[in-house]
Amino acid sequence: MAIQEISTTRRSFLAGTGGLVIGFALMPKIPVFAAEKGVQAGGADSLMTLNTFVRIGPDDTVTILSKHIEFGQGPFTGLATLVAEELDADWGQMRAVHSPADDKVYANLAFGLQGTGGSSSIANSYEQFRKAGATARAMLVAAAADEWRVPASEIIVEKGRVRHPGSGKESGFGALATKAASIKPPPDVKLKDPAKFTLIGQELPRLDTVAKTNGQAIFTLDIVPDDLLVVVVAHPDHFGAAVKSFDDSEARKVKGVVEVKQLPQGVAVYADNTFAALKGRSVLKVDWDLSNAETRSSDQLAADYAKSLTEKGVTAAEKGDVEKAFGDKGLKTLEAQIVFPFLAHAPMEPLDAVFIRAADGSLDVYNGAQFPGMDKNTAAKIVGLDTSKVRLNTQITGGSFGRKAQFGSPYMQEAAAAFAATDQSRPVKHMWTREDDIRGGYYRPMYLHKMRGAINADGRIVAWDQAIVGQSILGKADLDSTSVEGASDLPYDVPNVRVISHNVKLAVPPLWWRSVGHTHTGFAVETFLDELLQMAGKDPVEGRLEQLKEDPRYAGVLKKAAELADWGAKIPEGRQRGVAVVKSFNTYVSQVVEVSALADGTPRVHKVWCAVDCGVAINPNIIKAQMEGGIGYGLGAVLFDAVTLGKGGAIVQSNFHDYRSIRINEMPDVEVAVIKSGEPPTGVGEPGVPPIGPATANAWRRLTGAPVRGLPIVAVATS
Structure with missing residues (x-):
């Protein structure tokens, strides 16, 4: 699994490895989607610095960091379009990644915290991401003007090239990026007249289509670290039921089953592989306490609704x-x-998350986080770490339809509890099957x-x-x-x-x-x-x-x-x-x-x-x-x-x-x-x-x- 890690210090504008960053930076480990090939980009020139709105690499690529999760609805492409329009970039040089979890820096302006929902991705980001692109453009122009010793007003930017017609000087974005990063950004920028849009309104190809169709896209389910422990949880058939007792003797006989533990949400079966975990769970015997459970049928509920x-x-x-x-x-x-x-949400990719404890005691969590700050805080609390020690790495996701936008992150509560119940020496993948999800409520x-x-x-x-x-x-x-x-x-x-x-x-x-x-x-x-x-x-x-x-x-x-x-x-x-x-x-x-x-x-x-x-x-x-x-x-x-x-x-x-x-x-x-x-x-x-x-x-x-x-x-x- 080609996941890189690049860490930088936090500040408004950063120069790093010849790149221009607009926003704030902190962490990483996210695949990049590139417009020119429609695949995840790799290598050092990708410069996958996260928690930024715009990053320009030495190879002229422009990477936007999406504060909204990409689960098929298109924010990677939409937000990149907004930046590219004001930056006057060529569509082929645009790339996209998820931003880190940061409820302040990457807040959804409609919610006040980082999150995707309510069909708000473009609505709350329209002006914000256009300004990010326009600011990057202004800084590149200022860098070119200083280097070429010409008036900034005479410089034009078009399709990813910076030119001064009078002198014939021309440059790509990458060659100017380091110098541009040292220039104080303008306090305000003028946005384009919509009549002059060249990209907004066009049917541009999506950034993520090719990778999702040729198998190169990485979903949480694809993340398989060495020595991985897979865990599935047995849940009750009645909402509100709780574990009274369980017999795990048969489950422990299944080859590959490592441990069985009771969690607040049910009984967890840990195994060396998915097959063993599921087989072990299938022979687990659980006696459920139904004293606080919902025991009415749908027909009875309908009758009680009518009485209301x-x-x-x-x-x-x-x-x-x-x-x-x-x-x-x-x-x-x-x-x-x-x-x-x-109605169940029934996304094609059920709920899953991967937990990896680093040598320094910090924790990486990989999942399709619709509200990443909430998921990060929940994981930190349950595992017993300060939030600064937890990195929530949002993955592209096979649908959600609201399923992952949960108050208090109950799915993350279960996944984190399953990880916390181990000695945390092995990476843990917590999984829900399709049956778990359709029968799981919410x-x-x-x-x-x-x-x-x-x-x-x-x-x-x-x-x-x-x-x-x-x-x-x-x-x-x-x-x-x-x-x-x-x-x-x-x-x-x-x-x-x-x-x-x-x-x-x-x-x-x-x-x-x-x-x-x-x-x-x-x-x-x-x-x-x-x-x-x-x-x-x-x-x-x-x-x-x-x-x-x-x-x-x-x-x-x-x-x-x-x-x-x-x-x-x-x-x-x-x-x-x-x-x-x-x-x-x-x-x-x-x-x-x-x-x-x-x-x-x-x-x-x-x-x-x-x-x-x-x-x-x-x-x-x-x-x-x-x-x-x-x-x-x-x-x-x-x-x-x-x-x-x-x-x-x-x-x-x-x-x-x-x-x-x-x-x-x-x-x-x-x-x-x-x-x-x-x-x-x-x-x-x-x-x-x-x-x-x-x-x-x-x-x-x-x-x-x-x-x-x-x-x-x-x-x-x-x-």
Whole structure:
């Protein structure tokens, strides 16, 4: 495993081995992704100095240090584009690595600590990384002006070359880097007029694509130090259960098993290899204490959720007089209840981490850290080290969808506890299998929505009453905005609105899931609205446009999606179409879906037309890819996915055979239009997910005549 270590001292701007560093520096051990080859760069000229925004090497390469984890959504490429644009670099010289864990230096400006989530990577970094690039450019120009003894105003930078046309002098970045590093950076820099962008807005190739397709990319799972000890933990089948006792006699007989220990989270089996660890765990006998466990089934939970509707909730939104409006006998009314199941994140790479204790007593931790500072602090506390002695090395990761963004880093708590329970003389890899992850909790919570709506004689929706029951992801007793986002800020102009939230307590640990509250509120709002429009005899697109508030961006994506789909044209026999529009994370997305029914009654989505307005489009190619990925991810959930608790509260699902994604042959054809915009950029990692569910359900209702009152559409076994 080619992992280098280069350490430098901390200061604002550093010169090292002929390189220019902008930011702060500390540590390393991260593969570099290079644009010119799309592979991890190696060798001394890579200059992998970390905890910096921009580094320029003697070979003219420009390395950006991403404060955001790369798990497929594209921050390496997006952030490098911002720097390259203002630096006037050539795309072929751009590289990217993860920054170190530092909640102050590399804080997400939306969170106040280092972390990736909420589709915020580009939104919070847009100006910051452009300024980093512009500052580096100004320092290179100043260095050239001093060396060539010419006015800085006469120097131009273009495609990675610094030139003075009058004298004919020219240089690459690398030759000027050491001198530039000694120059005091300007206190302020002027950013480009967007009209002069040459890279932002272009479909540049991703920095990490080739390495991820030819096997050169290094994930945590690929890190295999010498003398590695592999550990897996046996967890209960019931949430909230604890170890009462265990019998490890059979586990210890397995060749390769080294030790068995009880941890706060379960019983850990240590072995010389993964096979032995898993085999040892499979014959481990654990007696679980269920006294504090969740023993209700999903059906019982749904019934208890319905009872919660009779209790006083927390008001999330209130306008007009809902009760008076529903008292009008001249209105047509509609009621519905919709149940949403628990959802696992099911990333392709399950949770894992590697711990290596150095000779000086310090600790290196390698993992896909979505909140690296939090993971670092957790590991340090449990292992008993000062945080200065712990290096958290963030790895590229095979997906997350929110799974690794956990309060208090519970996964790291378990991994660190497993390492701390050893003598720490051997490196330890802590692993979760797919089954561990799907059965491990931290799900998108189960929710129940109760809806009431009324339309007047003109077919306009005049009253909207919505109650939402579910766990507070934030653990709040009062209003949790993530439970009601997308409903409490209803985009439609309805004079009488009430949205009530009911928090429930369960032993099942909740977590955000790709698009958070919009996963269920977007579905509930857009399907119920569609039913009301159908009851009023309104076209789904025109009816929405009539009642949308004065926000041209909502209307813009809705009209564009309809235009792409040639809405109103003749539909092939046996098919129907549905539409939805959802704003999430300040990004507007509308989708039109065409669906038919297979012979076994399963919905088949043939085509999706998608329009997205995310402000300035940094890289349209990545935006389209994220819309396509969000559609595939969301469609699998709406059609097939649910984690259910069976009789006695035991978890039913375990792997992709009973918690399945859509297959490649089930992926619809997707056409994406990116709306040109001068608004500040917003995120695209999550907003592609919410509209696909309601658009599909609306098409399915129009095809079959039956509204969708519970997900997934294709029923799953509950016991």
